[in-house]
Amino acid sequence: MYDVAARNRALKLLTQGLTVAEVSRRTQISRWAIRDWQLRADQGMPVAPVRSCPRCDSDAASLAPGDKYVYLLGLYLGDGCISPVGDPSKRIWSMRIFCADKYPGLQTECADAIRAIRPDNKVRFLPLGGCTEINSHSKHWPCMFPQHGPGKKHTRKIALEDWQQQLVERYTKPFVRGLIHSDGSRSTNRVRHAAKAGDRWYEYPRYFFTNESTDIAQLFTDALDRLGIAWKRSNRNNISIARREAVARLDEFVGPKY
Structure with missing residues:
Protein backbone atom coordinates (compact mmCIF):
# COMPACT_ATOMS: atom_id res chain seq x y z
CA MET A 1 0.00 0.00 0.00
CA GLN A 43 -14.48 14.19 -8.61
CA GLY A 44 -13.85 15.60 -5.14
CA MET A 45 -13.76 12.12 -3.61
CA PRO A 46 -11.42 11.02 -0.81
CA VAL A 47 -8.14 9.73 -2.20
CA ALA A 48 -8.19 6.34 -0.49
CA PRO A 49 -5.18 4.04 -0.39
CA VAL A 50 -4.96 1.23 -2.92
CA ARG A 51 -4.71 -2.10 -1.09
CA SER A 52 -4.18 -5.79 -1.65
CA CYS A 53 -2.75 -5.85 -5.16
CA PRO A 54 0.59 -7.50 -6.01
CA ARG A 55 1.26 -4.81 -8.60
CA CYS A 56 0.16 -1.85 -6.45
CA ASP A 57 2.07 -3.11 -3.42
CA SER A 58 5.32 -3.99 -5.22
CA ASP A 59 7.55 -2.44 -7.86
CA ALA A 60 9.12 -5.77 -8.80
CA ALA A 61 7.81 -8.39 -11.21
CA SER A 62 6.68 -10.44 -8.24
CA LEU A 63 3.17 -11.63 -9.04
CA ALA A 64 3.04 -15.00 -7.37
CA PRO A 65 2.66 -17.65 -8.45
CA GLY A 66 4.24 -16.45 -11.68
CA ASP A 67 3.43 -19.58 -13.68
CA LYS A 68 -0.29 -19.20 -12.90
CA TYR A 69 -0.20 -15.51 -13.80
CA VAL A 70 1.36 -16.01 -17.25
CA TYR A 71 -1.03 -18.90 -17.96
CA LEU A 72 -3.96 -16.62 -17.16
CA LEU A 73 -2.34 -13.88 -19.26
CA GLY A 74 -2.33 -16.27 -22.22
CA LEU A 75 -6.01 -17.10 -21.70
CA TYR A 76 -6.88 -13.41 -21.36
CA LEU A 77 -5.06 -12.41 -24.55
CA GLY A 78 -6.97 -15.07 -26.45
CA ASP A 79 -10.47 -15.43 -25.01
CA GLY A 80 -10.69 -12.88 -22.21
CA CYS A 81 -11.72 -9.34 -21.48
CA ILE A 82 -11.96 -6.96 -18.53
CA SER A 83 -15.25 -5.11 -18.05
CA PRO A 84 -16.53 -2.59 -15.48
CA VAL A 85 -19.30 -3.80 -13.18
CA GLY A 86 -21.70 -2.02 -10.86
CA ASP A 87 -21.36 1.60 -9.72
CA PRO A 88 -18.65 3.27 -11.88
CA SER A 89 -17.43 5.31 -8.89
CA LYS A 90 -16.40 2.10 -7.12
CA ARG A 91 -14.14 1.11 -10.06
CA ILE A 92 -14.78 -2.61 -9.81
CA TRP A 93 -13.82 -4.75 -12.79
CA SER A 94 -14.67 -8.24 -13.94
CA MET A 95 -12.05 -10.53 -15.47
CA ARG A 96 -14.02 -12.66 -17.94
CA ILE A 97 -12.59 -15.74 -19.66
CA PHE A 98 -14.74 -17.72 -22.10
CA CYS A 99 -14.13 -21.50 -22.27
CA ALA A 100 -15.92 -24.06 -24.46
CA ASP A 101 -17.98 -26.57 -22.49
CA LYS A 102 -16.33 -29.49 -24.28
CA TYR A 103 -13.14 -28.68 -22.34
CA PRO A 104 -14.13 -28.96 -18.65
CA GLY A 105 -10.51 -29.53 -17.63
CA LEU A 106 -9.54 -26.22 -19.22
CA GLN A 107 -12.34 -24.46 -17.32
CA THR A 108 -11.05 -25.89 -14.05
CA GLU A 109 -7.48 -24.87 -14.85
CA CYS A 110 -8.63 -21.34 -15.70
CA ALA A 111 -10.54 -21.01 -12.41
CA ASP A 112 -7.56 -22.38 -10.46
CA ALA A 113 -5.28 -19.77 -12.05
CA ILE A 114 -7.66 -16.93 -11.11
CA ARG A 115 -7.88 -18.20 -7.53
CA ALA A 116 -4.09 -18.44 -7.33
CA ILE A 117 -3.70 -14.79 -8.40
CA ARG A 118 -6.66 -13.37 -6.43
CA PRO A 119 -7.28 -15.90 -3.61
CA ASP A 120 -9.70 -13.60 -1.76
CA ASN A 121 -11.97 -13.03 -4.77
CA LYS A 122 -14.90 -15.26 -5.73
CA VAL A 123 -14.76 -17.14 -9.05
CA ARG A 124 -18.07 -17.54 -10.88
CA PHE A 125 -19.14 -19.93 -13.66
CA LEU A 126 -21.81 -18.44 -15.96
CA PRO A 127 -23.25 -20.90 -18.55
CA LEU A 128 -23.79 -19.26 -21.94
CA GLY A 129 -24.83 -22.19 -24.12
CA GLY A 130 -21.92 -24.14 -25.56
CA CYS A 131 -19.41 -22.22 -23.48
CA THR A 132 -18.99 -20.90 -19.95
CA GLU A 133 -17.90 -17.47 -18.81
CA ILE A 134 -15.50 -17.76 -15.88
CA ASN A 135 -15.29 -14.43 -14.10
CA SER A 136 -14.02 -12.78 -10.96
CA HIS A 137 -14.43 -9.22 -9.69
CA SER A 138 -11.60 -6.99 -8.43
CA LYS A 139 -10.54 -3.36 -8.45
CA HIS A 140 -7.11 -4.39 -9.63
CA TRP A 141 -7.55 -6.33 -12.88
CA PRO A 142 -6.58 -3.34 -15.08
CA CYS A 143 -3.26 -2.85 -13.28
CA MET A 144 -2.54 -6.58 -13.27
CA PHE A 145 -3.46 -6.85 -16.97
CA PRO A 146 -2.59 -3.44 -18.46
CA GLN A 147 -3.42 -4.67 -22.00
CA HIS A 148 -7.01 -3.81 -21.09
CA GLY A 149 -8.43 -1.02 -23.21
CA PRO A 150 -11.37 0.05 -25.38
CA GLY A 151 -12.17 -1.92 -28.52
CA LYS A 152 -11.14 -5.34 -29.73
CA LYS A 153 -7.56 -6.44 -29.11
CA HIS A 154 -6.69 -6.77 -32.79
CA THR A 155 -7.65 -3.12 -33.41
CA ARG A 156 -5.18 -1.69 -30.89
CA LYS A 157 -1.59 -2.08 -29.82
CA ILE A 158 -0.90 -5.03 -27.51
CA ALA A 159 2.47 -4.95 -25.76
CA LEU A 160 3.75 -6.38 -22.51
CA GLU A 161 4.97 -4.18 -19.69
CA ASP A 162 8.57 -4.76 -18.64
CA TRP A 163 7.51 -6.66 -15.51
CA GLN A 164 5.22 -8.88 -17.59
CA GLN A 165 8.00 -9.57 -20.08
CA GLN A 166 10.23 -10.70 -17.22
CA LEU A 167 7.57 -13.13 -16.04
CA VAL A 168 6.88 -14.45 -19.54
CA GLU A 169 10.57 -15.06 -20.10
CA ARG A 170 10.83 -16.82 -16.75
CA TYR A 171 7.69 -18.93 -17.29
CA THR A 172 7.52 -19.27 -21.07
CA LYS A 173 5.92 -22.73 -21.14
CA PRO A 174 2.81 -21.79 -19.08
CA PHE A 175 2.42 -18.68 -21.25
CA VAL A 176 2.44 -20.76 -24.45
CA ARG A 177 0.06 -23.23 -22.81
CA GLY A 178 -2.40 -20.44 -21.98
CA LEU A 179 -2.28 -19.02 -25.51
CA ILE A 180 -2.87 -22.43 -27.10
CA HIS A 181 -5.65 -23.25 -24.61
CA SER A 182 -7.40 -20.05 -25.69
CA ASP A 183 -6.73 -19.67 -29.42
CA GLY A 184 -4.91 -22.85 -30.36
CA SER A 185 -5.55 -26.49 -31.08
CA ARG A 186 -3.84 -29.83 -31.60
CA SER A 187 -5.21 -31.83 -34.51
CA THR A 188 -4.32 -34.61 -36.94
CA ASN A 189 -3.60 -33.56 -40.51
CA ARG A 190 -4.31 -36.05 -43.33
CA VAL A 191 -2.38 -35.65 -46.57
CA ARG A 192 -2.95 -37.49 -49.84
CA HIS A 193 0.18 -38.50 -51.67
CA ALA A 194 -0.23 -39.58 -55.31
CA ALA A 195 1.79 -42.64 -56.34
CA LYS A 196 1.88 -45.06 -59.26
CA ALA A 197 0.17 -47.74 -57.21
CA GLY A 198 -2.63 -45.33 -56.29
CA ASP A 199 -3.27 -42.61 -53.77
CA ARG A 200 -1.64 -43.01 -50.41
CA TRP A 201 -2.63 -41.17 -47.25
CA TYR A 202 -0.56 -40.36 -44.25
CA GLU A 203 -1.33 -38.56 -41.03
CA TYR A 204 0.65 -36.42 -38.65
CA PRO A 205 -0.22 -34.29 -35.60
CA ARG A 206 0.22 -30.53 -35.59
CA TYR A 207 -0.63 -27.49 -33.53
CA PHE A 208 -2.37 -24.37 -34.78
CA PHE A 209 -2.58 -20.93 -33.18
CA THR A 210 -5.08 -18.48 -34.66
CA ASN A 211 -5.43 -14.84 -33.63
CA GLU A 212 -6.40 -11.69 -35.52
CA SER A 213 -3.92 -9.56 -33.56
CA THR A 214 -0.47 -9.44 -35.14
CA ASP A 215 0.92 -8.29 -31.78
CA ILE A 216 -0.46 -11.32 -29.93
CA ALA A 217 0.76 -13.64 -32.69
CA GLN A 218 4.20 -12.07 -32.29
CA LEU A 219 4.15 -12.74 -28.55
CA PHE A 220 3.34 -16.37 -29.34
CA THR A 221 6.09 -16.85 -31.93
CA ASP A 222 8.63 -15.02 -29.74
CA ALA A 223 7.84 -17.50 -26.96
CA LEU A 224 8.26 -20.44 -29.34
CA ASP A 225 11.61 -19.03 -30.46
CA ARG A 226 12.80 -18.84 -26.85
CA LEU A 227 11.91 -22.52 -26.45
CA GLY A 228 13.58 -23.49 -29.74
CA ILE A 229 10.29 -24.73 -31.24
CA ALA A 230 10.02 -24.43 -35.03
CA TRP A 231 6.93 -22.78 -36.50
CA LYS A 232 5.69 -21.29 -39.74
CA ARG A 233 2.94 -18.90 -40.73
CA SER A 234 0.24 -20.68 -42.71
CA ASN A 235 -1.57 -17.46 -43.61
CA ARG A 236 -2.28 -14.00 -42.22
CA ASN A 237 -3.63 -15.12 -38.85
CA ASN A 238 -2.55 -18.78 -38.48
CA ILE A 239 0.66 -20.13 -36.97
CA SER A 240 1.43 -23.82 -37.60
CA ILE A 241 3.74 -26.11 -35.62
CA ALA A 242 4.07 -29.34 -37.57
CA ARG A 243 7.62 -30.64 -37.41
CA ARG A 244 7.79 -33.90 -35.49
CA GLU A 245 10.29 -32.66 -32.90
CA ALA A 246 8.41 -29.36 -32.46
CA VAL A 247 5.09 -31.15 -31.87
CA ALA A 248 6.81 -33.48 -29.40
CA ARG A 249 8.13 -30.48 -27.45
CA LEU A 250 4.66 -28.93 -27.20
CA ASP A 251 3.19 -32.28 -26.20
CA GLU A 252 5.49 -32.23 -23.16
CA PHE A 253 3.64 -29.29 -21.57
CA VAL A 254 0.53 -28.55 -23.67
CA GLY A 255 -1.06 -31.55 -25.37
CA PRO A 256 -4.66 -31.73 -26.57
CA LYS A 257 -7.28 -29.61 -24.83
CA TYR A 258 -9.27 -31.60 -22.30
Whole structure:
Protein backbone atom coordinates (compact mmCIF):
# COMPACT_ATOMS: atom_id res chain seq x y z
CA MET A 1 0.00 0.00 0.00
CA TYR A 2 1.28 3.46 -0.89
CA ASP A 3 1.42 6.00 1.93
CA VAL A 4 -0.09 9.49 1.99
CA ALA A 5 3.20 11.18 1.10
CA ALA A 6 3.55 9.05 -2.05
CA ARG A 7 0.00 9.85 -3.15
CA ASN A 8 0.41 13.57 -2.52
CA ARG A 9 3.67 13.65 -4.45
CA ALA A 10 2.07 11.87 -7.42
CA LEU A 11 -0.91 14.25 -7.45
CA LYS A 12 1.40 17.27 -7.23
CA LEU A 13 3.38 16.07 -10.25
CA LEU A 14 0.14 15.66 -12.18
CA THR A 15 -0.82 19.26 -11.44
CA GLN A 16 2.54 20.31 -12.91
CA GLY A 17 1.47 18.90 -16.27
CA LEU A 18 3.24 15.55 -16.20
CA THR A 19 1.50 12.56 -17.76
CA VAL A 20 0.42 9.55 -15.73
CA ALA A 21 3.14 7.48 -17.41
CA GLU A 22 5.84 10.01 -16.55
CA VAL A 23 4.67 10.28 -12.93
CA SER A 24 4.74 6.49 -12.71
CA ARG A 25 8.32 6.38 -14.01
CA ARG A 26 9.49 9.05 -11.57
CA THR A 27 7.74 7.68 -8.49
CA GLN A 28 7.71 3.92 -9.24
CA ILE A 29 3.98 3.92 -8.46
CA SER A 30 1.68 1.85 -10.67
CA ARG A 31 -0.17 3.78 -13.35
CA TRP A 32 -3.47 2.26 -12.25
CA ALA A 33 -3.07 3.68 -8.74
CA ILE A 34 -2.18 7.13 -10.09
CA ARG A 35 -5.19 7.15 -12.44
CA ASP A 36 -7.44 6.13 -9.55
CA TRP A 37 -6.14 8.97 -7.34
CA GLN A 38 -6.47 11.44 -10.21
CA LEU A 39 -10.08 10.42 -10.89
CA ARG A 40 -11.01 10.65 -7.22
CA ALA A 41 -9.35 14.05 -6.86
CA ASP A 42 -11.13 15.38 -9.99
CA GLN A 43 -14.48 14.19 -8.61
CA GLY A 44 -13.85 15.60 -5.14
CA MET A 45 -13.76 12.12 -3.61
CA PRO A 46 -11.42 11.02 -0.81
CA VAL A 47 -8.14 9.73 -2.20
CA ALA A 48 -8.19 6.34 -0.49
CA PRO A 49 -5.18 4.04 -0.39
CA VAL A 50 -4.96 1.23 -2.92
CA ARG A 51 -4.71 -2.10 -1.09
CA SER A 52 -4.18 -5.79 -1.65
CA CYS A 53 -2.75 -5.85 -5.16
CA PRO A 54 0.59 -7.50 -6.01
CA ARG A 55 1.26 -4.81 -8.60
CA CYS A 56 0.16 -1.85 -6.45
CA ASP A 57 2.07 -3.11 -3.42
CA SER A 58 5.32 -3.99 -5.22
CA ASP A 59 7.55 -2.44 -7.86
CA ALA A 60 9.12 -5.77 -8.80
CA ALA A 61 7.81 -8.39 -11.21
CA SER A 62 6.68 -10.44 -8.24
CA LEU A 63 3.17 -11.63 -9.04
CA ALA A 64 3.04 -15.00 -7.37
CA PRO A 65 2.66 -17.65 -8.45
CA GLY A 66 4.24 -16.45 -11.68
CA ASP A 67 3.43 -19.58 -13.68
CA LYS A 68 -0.29 -19.20 -12.90
CA TYR A 69 -0.20 -15.51 -13.80
CA VAL A 70 1.36 -16.01 -17.25
CA TYR A 71 -1.03 -18.90 -17.96
CA LEU A 72 -3.96 -16.62 -17.16
CA LEU A 73 -2.34 -13.88 -19.26
CA GLY A 74 -2.33 -16.27 -22.22
CA LEU A 75 -6.01 -17.10 -21.70
CA TYR A 76 -6.88 -13.41 -21.36
CA LEU A 77 -5.06 -12.41 -24.55
CA GLY A 78 -6.97 -15.07 -26.45
CA ASP A 79 -10.47 -15.43 -25.01
CA GLY A 80 -10.69 -12.88 -22.21
CA CYS A 81 -11.72 -9.34 -21.48
CA ILE A 82 -11.96 -6.96 -18.53
CA SER A 83 -15.25 -5.11 -18.05
CA PRO A 84 -16.53 -2.59 -15.48
CA VAL A 85 -19.30 -3.80 -13.18
CA GLY A 86 -21.70 -2.02 -10.86
CA ASP A 87 -21.36 1.60 -9.72
CA PRO A 88 -18.65 3.27 -11.88
CA SER A 89 -17.43 5.31 -8.89
CA LYS A 90 -16.40 2.10 -7.12
CA ARG A 91 -14.14 1.11 -10.06
CA ILE A 92 -14.78 -2.61 -9.81
CA TRP A 93 -13.82 -4.75 -12.79
CA SER A 94 -14.67 -8.24 -13.94
CA MET A 95 -12.05 -10.53 -15.47
CA ARG A 96 -14.02 -12.66 -17.94
CA ILE A 97 -12.59 -15.74 -19.66
CA PHE A 98 -14.74 -17.72 -22.10
CA CYS A 99 -14.13 -21.50 -22.27
CA ALA A 100 -15.92 -24.06 -24.46
CA ASP A 101 -17.98 -26.57 -22.49
CA LYS A 102 -16.33 -29.49 -24.28
CA TYR A 103 -13.14 -28.68 -22.34
CA PRO A 104 -14.13 -28.96 -18.65
CA GLY A 105 -10.51 -29.53 -17.63
CA LEU A 106 -9.54 -26.22 -19.22
CA GLN A 107 -12.34 -24.46 -17.32
CA THR A 108 -11.05 -25.89 -14.05
CA GLU A 109 -7.48 -24.87 -14.85
CA CYS A 110 -8.63 -21.34 -15.70
CA ALA A 111 -10.54 -21.01 -12.41
CA ASP A 112 -7.56 -22.38 -10.46
CA ALA A 113 -5.28 -19.77 -12.05
CA ILE A 114 -7.66 -16.93 -11.11
CA ARG A 115 -7.88 -18.20 -7.53
CA ALA A 116 -4.09 -18.44 -7.33
CA ILE A 117 -3.70 -14.79 -8.40
CA ARG A 118 -6.66 -13.37 -6.43
CA PRO A 119 -7.28 -15.90 -3.61
CA ASP A 120 -9.70 -13.60 -1.76
CA ASN A 121 -11.97 -13.03 -4.77
CA LYS A 122 -14.90 -15.26 -5.73
CA VAL A 123 -14.76 -17.14 -9.05
CA ARG A 124 -18.07 -17.54 -10.88
CA PHE A 125 -19.14 -19.93 -13.66
CA LEU A 126 -21.81 -18.44 -15.96
CA PRO A 127 -23.25 -20.90 -18.55
CA LEU A 128 -23.79 -19.26 -21.94
CA GLY A 129 -24.83 -22.19 -24.12
CA GLY A 130 -21.92 -24.14 -25.56
CA CYS A 131 -19.41 -22.22 -23.48
CA THR A 132 -18.99 -20.90 -19.95
CA GLU A 133 -17.90 -17.47 -18.81
CA ILE A 134 -15.50 -17.76 -15.88
CA ASN A 135 -15.29 -14.43 -14.10
CA SER A 136 -14.02 -12.78 -10.96
CA HIS A 137 -14.43 -9.22 -9.69
CA SER A 138 -11.60 -6.99 -8.43
CA LYS A 139 -10.54 -3.36 -8.45
CA HIS A 140 -7.11 -4.39 -9.63
CA TRP A 141 -7.55 -6.33 -12.88
CA PRO A 142 -6.58 -3.34 -15.08
CA CYS A 143 -3.26 -2.85 -13.28
CA MET A 144 -2.54 -6.58 -13.27
CA PHE A 145 -3.46 -6.85 -16.97
CA PRO A 146 -2.59 -3.44 -18.46
CA GLN A 147 -3.42 -4.67 -22.00
CA HIS A 148 -7.01 -3.81 -21.09
CA GLY A 149 -8.43 -1.02 -23.21
CA PRO A 150 -11.37 0.05 -25.38
CA GLY A 151 -12.17 -1.92 -28.52
CA LYS A 152 -11.14 -5.34 -29.73
CA LYS A 153 -7.56 -6.44 -29.11
CA HIS A 154 -6.69 -6.77 -32.79
CA THR A 155 -7.65 -3.12 -33.41
CA ARG A 156 -5.18 -1.69 -30.89
CA LYS A 157 -1.59 -2.08 -29.82
CA ILE A 158 -0.90 -5.03 -27.51
CA ALA A 159 2.47 -4.95 -25.76
CA LEU A 160 3.75 -6.38 -22.51
CA GLU A 161 4.97 -4.18 -19.69
CA ASP A 162 8.57 -4.76 -18.64
CA TRP A 163 7.51 -6.66 -15.51
CA GLN A 164 5.22 -8.88 -17.59
CA GLN A 165 8.00 -9.57 -20.08
CA GLN A 166 10.23 -10.70 -17.22
CA LEU A 167 7.57 -13.13 -16.04
CA VAL A 168 6.88 -14.45 -19.54
CA GLU A 169 10.57 -15.06 -20.10
CA ARG A 170 10.83 -16.82 -16.75
CA TYR A 171 7.69 -18.93 -17.29
CA THR A 172 7.52 -19.27 -21.07
CA LYS A 173 5.92 -22.73 -21.14
CA PRO A 174 2.81 -21.79 -19.08
CA PHE A 175 2.42 -18.68 -21.25
CA VAL A 176 2.44 -20.76 -24.45
CA ARG A 177 0.06 -23.23 -22.81
CA GLY A 178 -2.40 -20.44 -21.98
CA LEU A 179 -2.28 -19.02 -25.51
CA ILE A 180 -2.87 -22.43 -27.10
CA HIS A 181 -5.65 -23.25 -24.61
CA SER A 182 -7.40 -20.05 -25.69
CA ASP A 183 -6.73 -19.67 -29.42
CA GLY A 184 -4.91 -22.85 -30.36
CA SER A 185 -5.55 -26.49 -31.08
CA ARG A 186 -3.84 -29.83 -31.60
CA SER A 187 -5.21 -31.83 -34.51
CA THR A 188 -4.32 -34.61 -36.94
CA ASN A 189 -3.60 -33.56 -40.51
CA ARG A 190 -4.31 -36.05 -43.33
CA VAL A 191 -2.38 -35.65 -46.57
CA ARG A 192 -2.95 -37.49 -49.84
CA HIS A 193 0.18 -38.50 -51.67
CA ALA A 194 -0.23 -39.58 -55.31
CA ALA A 195 1.79 -42.64 -56.34
CA LYS A 196 1.88 -45.06 -59.26
CA ALA A 197 0.17 -47.74 -57.21
CA GLY A 198 -2.63 -45.33 -56.29
CA ASP A 199 -3.27 -42.61 -53.77
CA ARG A 200 -1.64 -43.01 -50.41
CA TRP A 201 -2.63 -41.17 -47.25
CA TYR A 202 -0.56 -40.36 -44.25
CA GLU A 203 -1.33 -38.56 -41.03
CA TYR A 204 0.65 -36.42 -38.65
CA PRO A 205 -0.22 -34.29 -35.60
CA ARG A 206 0.22 -30.53 -35.59
CA TYR A 207 -0.63 -27.49 -33.53
CA PHE A 208 -2.37 -24.37 -34.78
CA PHE A 209 -2.58 -20.93 -33.18
CA THR A 210 -5.08 -18.48 -34.66
CA ASN A 211 -5.43 -14.84 -33.63
CA GLU A 212 -6.40 -11.69 -35.52
CA SER A 213 -3.92 -9.56 -33.56
CA THR A 214 -0.47 -9.44 -35.14
CA ASP A 215 0.92 -8.29 -31.78
CA ILE A 216 -0.46 -11.32 -29.93
CA ALA A 217 0.76 -13.64 -32.69
CA GLN A 218 4.20 -12.07 -32.29
CA LEU A 219 4.15 -12.74 -28.55
CA PHE A 220 3.34 -16.37 -29.34
CA THR A 221 6.09 -16.85 -31.93
CA ASP A 222 8.63 -15.02 -29.74
CA ALA A 223 7.84 -17.50 -26.96
CA LEU A 224 8.26 -20.44 -29.34
CA ASP A 225 11.61 -19.03 -30.46
CA ARG A 226 12.80 -18.84 -26.85
CA LEU A 227 11.91 -22.52 -26.45
CA GLY A 228 13.58 -23.49 -29.74
CA ILE A 229 10.29 -24.73 -31.24
CA ALA A 230 10.02 -24.43 -35.03
CA TRP A 231 6.93 -22.78 -36.50
CA LYS A 232 5.69 -21.29 -39.74
CA ARG A 233 2.94 -18.90 -40.73
CA SER A 234 0.24 -20.68 -42.71
CA ASN A 235 -1.57 -17.46 -43.61
CA ARG A 236 -2.28 -14.00 -42.22
CA ASN A 237 -3.63 -15.12 -38.85
CA ASN A 238 -2.55 -18.78 -38.48
CA ILE A 239 0.66 -20.13 -36.97
CA SER A 240 1.43 -23.82 -37.60
CA ILE A 241 3.74 -26.11 -35.62
CA ALA A 242 4.07 -29.34 -37.57
CA ARG A 243 7.62 -30.64 -37.41
CA ARG A 244 7.79 -33.90 -35.49
CA GLU A 245 10.29 -32.66 -32.90
CA ALA A 246 8.41 -29.36 -32.46
CA VAL A 247 5.09 -31.15 -31.87
CA ALA A 248 6.81 -33.48 -29.40
CA ARG A 249 8.13 -30.48 -27.45
CA LEU A 250 4.66 -28.93 -27.20
CA ASP A 251 3.19 -32.28 -26.20
CA GLU A 252 5.49 -32.23 -23.16
CA PHE A 253 3.64 -29.29 -21.57
CA VAL A 254 0.53 -28.55 -23.67
CA GLY A 255 -1.06 -31.55 -25.37
CA PRO A 256 -4.66 -31.73 -26.57
CA LYS A 257 -7.28 -29.61 -24.83
CA TYR A 258 -9.27 -31.60 -22.30
